[in-house]
Amino acid sequence: MTFTPPELRTWIDGTPEASDLELDDALHDPNTGTVLQGNRASSPAQVERALAGAWSAHSAGTWRDLGLAGRAALLHRFADLVDEQQTTIAELDSLNSGVTLRETTLFASSLAGTVRGAIALAERRGESAELAADQGPVRLRRVPWGPTALIAPWNAPAAVAVKKMAYALLAGAPVVLKPSPASPWSAQLLAAAAAEAGLPSGVFALVLGGGEVGQQICADPRVKAISMTGSTATGRLIAQASAPNLTRLRLELGSNNPAIVLADADLAATVEDLAAGMTKLNGQWCEAPRRVLADRAVYADLVAGLAERLRRTRVGSALDADTEVGPMAFRQRRDDLEAQRAHLVAAGASAAHRTDVPGGGWFLAPTVVSSSGPVDLPGEVFGPMIAVEPFTTVEDALVRSNAGPHGLAGYVFAGDVERAIAVGGHLEAGEVKVNGTSLLDMCADSAQSFFGDSGLGGHGDADVLEFYAGKQIVGVDLVDAPM
Template identity: 55%
Template sequence: MTFPALCTWIGGVAEESPEADGSWLHDPNTGEALVPTASSSLEQVDRAVSAARRAHDDGRWRGLAPEERAVRLGALAAWLDDRAEEIARLDALNSGVPLAVTRLFGGANGATLRDAARRAVVRGDVAELPAEQGGVRLHRVPWGPTALILPWNAPSAMAVKKTAFALAAGATVVLKPSSFSPWSAQLLLEGVHEAGVPDGVVGLVQGGGGVGRALVADERIAAISMTGSTPTGRAIAAAAAPRFARLQLELGSNNAAIVRADADLEQAAEALADGVLKLSGQWCEAPRRVLVDRARRDELARLLIAAFARRTIGSSLDDATEVGPVAFAARRDELDDQRDRLAAAGAEVLRVSAVPERGWFFAPTVAVLDGPGLADEVFGPMLLVGGYDDEDEAVRLANTGQVGLAGYVFGADQEGAAALGTRLVAGEVKVNGTSVLDMSPASAQSFFGASGLGGHGDDDVLDFFTGKQVVGTDRAGLPL
């Protein structure tokens, strides 16, 4: 398999990324070293931001009508459609997410671009406002160069989603993928170039935390969209605060699920197993803690570990795999540490035994322990099961700790379950299901609590990249 060179893209030109720290990208299925990593220099970061600033200032992209931008985005969508299988395989290697899932992401990237373009055309850049004197218009104006900080767990999907909506809105961007999953962003930049997006509108820098810190601290970066860990989000917020850069931060959350007394335990266990094992446990809205009537706690735990054991665990490149490895060794080691800490706190630890010995595999685990669980986010195929005496206690426990992204409620009385869901501190609460996709095409979800800033309903994402400016003739004769 051929791996894309880890280039830096500045002003429409791919340059060598010259910095190296001796680390390698690995196959998470075997632990085999594949290629050495490469990082952009700080001088390249500066030039990438300069190129984005010039492209914003001269209006080469935001000056186009939304319909014209949509044509270029359509060409990029077609380019990505043709490379969906290649992207899927690279994502499966970079993230450990099974190929059956990365194919869904890779196959949907073109549709994401087309949808963003369509929404921008419908919304428009300029709208007439009602005014008795006429001639008052609302303009949507991109803030300026925008940094897109990408996660490692869904490499192409997140790179394409953020880039699609930023470009549809007329913004210029500099992407910084995770150093663990850089390949999809490389292909995306090739596609941007081939699709005729003007040079300088999209740049790409590679590297770890030092490169990311330099990018978000640059005074010329007017907005930052980031998906990743809470510590990184806090650091970005601190760097952006002095200049009041606009922020969209999707961070961590130990999402709780409440299983009500009238719930079918077998159905709930199957849905929860599906939810926590998707993307090899590596998605930010996965259920992390389950709260159930204390008398049924142990029964649910046994049903969950049995459901875990029925899943096919193996290479992320195998078509039959349902649960792959985690993305990198440090991710597995942190999960090992969290499992050990739960055991030391008195948890009964149940785990699947049939797990490959090579690679970054973490045995899917159920930890049985009452209480709120760990303070730090659990990001992998491990689920905590605890008991409650009544639903008030369940809600109190569910809303304790790092929460805010998602919640889940299971029960036969769907109206009652939905009513209980409104008591959870979460931007999205699903009843009797754990799907990754939105429940409605019109969904809009805010990030509550410490889970971030902003939200990720599609219209909200499009709005993030622009400010609103009203220009027109003032009303005559006003008293003030």
């Protein structure tokens, strides 16, 4: 693939401009470690102009007063333009994240559908509704909170950014998007599509940078809502920065998601499902299984099966069609995982993995860590590594599963599906899957809250749409009310 990285520009009022600041951390090809581009950030003055534009658009009603039909028409155009760029978006996201091109292509091909699905949902829900009242008209209206900050992660850059953009914009909120400084490329294509689609001045801005830019955005009182996907540490910083303004927050953070394997589980299928779940997106997805608690009757066989399956996993360049697990997104991510693995081994656990991974890039062999007692994971494991420990009673497994960081997802494997669902109901997690580890929602009406320390809010399409706007009642007051 011939690759020319896009210029890292800041977009304000539909116009791109040079990002003023140079960052120390260059952007590398994670497959080889080769420097591809110097990194850049928006200056404080540029961020201020982006925020001022969003506030002006909100105050003037530029976007809100178009109505849902007017906003939807422009977003249909945005979806068409993004669809035309799906091949390039997939390539950019693969090089930024290390996720295989096969997987980023699936994400990129679904972006337009995400926008169109959001439009359809918004149209079914409507912007207002007449409520039953005897004294005269009473109307429920959905009113956007105001300028909204969208902070996207590095592991699925375009997919997360597009979903946040679609739902916030449909709700009538002007948005300021900040991608991760580790994965800023595909956001350039999204900004260009938003400009070409004709979004009014101030309705969309793209700013670049790390924590300093995030701090400036999140602490600004003109920002009325923040939707962020990322680490728990970053989520806490956002909560602290925005607390004085009582900004509305939706934070999807980290979780060492547990998987409970009961004695009657189909072990061969469980091995395949766990291996698939822990290596999907190179293990770099927030709901991947991280901790397995297996009934003692099947513990040894499960560990052996996982070790053998992971040794057969094809590790290689994210751009190769036959690769199952690509490199980590950046060197520090690989180094942190290696340090976590070493910590667990030093604490007495065993680690099984292949040793012939490619050199030069940020590769980590998929690893199963096992111990005859509880495994104390040193923080969230965000990569292709999974820990397995035995349990004697289901009650004990649930207590250990519900110890943090937790709350996003959980898994139960069993032959008796009804028992598995009953066990899963005791996990403190917003989504619990039985006998599978897919990345997708289980049904069209799926919804989940972020439990424990995994965040604030939740997801499920209807809930996401609801986050970006408040409810207002306008109507004729009661006649002769007793109070």
